[in-house]
Amino acid sequence: GQNIDQPTEMTATEGAIVQINCTYQTSGFNGLFWYQQHAGEAPTFLSYNVLDGLEEKGRFSSFLSRSKGYSYLLLKELQMKDSASYLCASSGGSYIPTFGRGTSLIVHP
Amino acid sequence: IAGITQAPTSQILAAGRRMTLRCTQDMRHNAMYWYRQDLGLGLRLIHYSNTAGTTGKGEVPDGYSVSRANTDDFPLTLASAVPSQTSVYFCASSARAGDEQFFGPGTRLTVL
Numbered sequence: 240g241q242n243i244d245q246p247t248e249m250t251a252t253e254g255a256i257v258q259i260n261c262t263y264q265t266s267g268f269n270g271l272f273w274y275q276q277h278a279g280e281a282p283t284f285l286s287y288n289v290l291d292g293l294e295e296k297g298r299f300s301s302f303l304s305r306s307k308g309y310s311y312l313l314l315k316e317l318q319m320k321d322s323a324s325y326l327c328a329s330s331g332g333s334y335i336p337t338f339g340r341g342t343s344l345i346v347h348p
Numbered sequence: 349i350a351g352i353t354q355a356p357t358s359q360i361l362a363a364g365r366r367m368t369l370r371c372t373q374d375m376r377h378n379a380m381y382w383y384r385q386d387l388g389l390g391l392r393l394i395h396y397s398n399t400a401g402t403t404g405k406g407e408v409p410d411g412y413s414v415s416r417a418n419t420d421d422f423p424l425t426l427a428s429a430v431p432s433q434t435s436v437y438f439c440a441s442s443a444r445a446g447d448e449q450f451f452g453p454g455t456r457l458t459v460l
Contacts, residue, residue, distance in 0.1 A: 254349040269446055270446065272448065272449075274449075280453075280454075281438060281452060281453055281454055282391070282438070282449075282451050283451070284448040284450070287448055315367060322406065324394035326390065326391065328391075330446050333445075334398075334444075334445035334446030335381075335393065335396055335404075335406070335445065335446075335447075336449070337393070337407075338383075338392075339390060340388065340390035341390050341391075343433050
């Protein structure tokens with residue numbers, strides 16, 4: 240089975256750094272995805288981690304620790320447009336991802 | 349078109365009616381998925397298809413059926429709609445099962 244946990248809501252200031260955590264319990268783990276979803280829109284892919292460590296992609300980075308069942312998404316130099324929901328999803332033995340309930344990030348001036 | 353499309357954009361439906369939500373992708377992706385998204389519950393998988401001709405049940409399949417007659421199309425049918433099926437429905441595709449998913453714009457369905 241699979242179980243994904245992430246905080247419901249976070250707030251941060253424009254220009255700051257924010258870390259969104261995700262813990263998972265996944266049988267036959269095959270990878271961890273992060274998606275961004277703006278209100279009223281479809282989710283869009285941000286990152287994928289299958290090996291331990293940090294993957295950096297511009298202002299966004301994603302980290303994975305398979306032994307701890309833990310990932311985080313790091314957003315640097317926050318902008319107002321980063322206000323969105325961030326979805327963590329783990330892929331198990333069936334290669335079908337299970338999504339967490341999402342973390343709503345509010346960036347204020 | 350380039351990507352994945354869904355129709356209709358929104359629909360209000362009387363309980364008991366039959367409804368088919370359409371999904372088409374032109375990326376030649378093998379895998380396709382249907383999710384529903386409800387406030388506070390996140391994305392929940394309804395049905396999926398790893399390749400044309402095969403389908404599988406997700407987390408919440410009851411009351412829904414799918415078919416995958418070809419690579420491009422993956423329709424979702426509600427045989428007899430109930431109010432609890434009021435939701436936003438997203439179709440998604442990936443090159444293969446386990447790859448990053450590309451989502452359609454969604455269908456907002458209200459069952460009265």
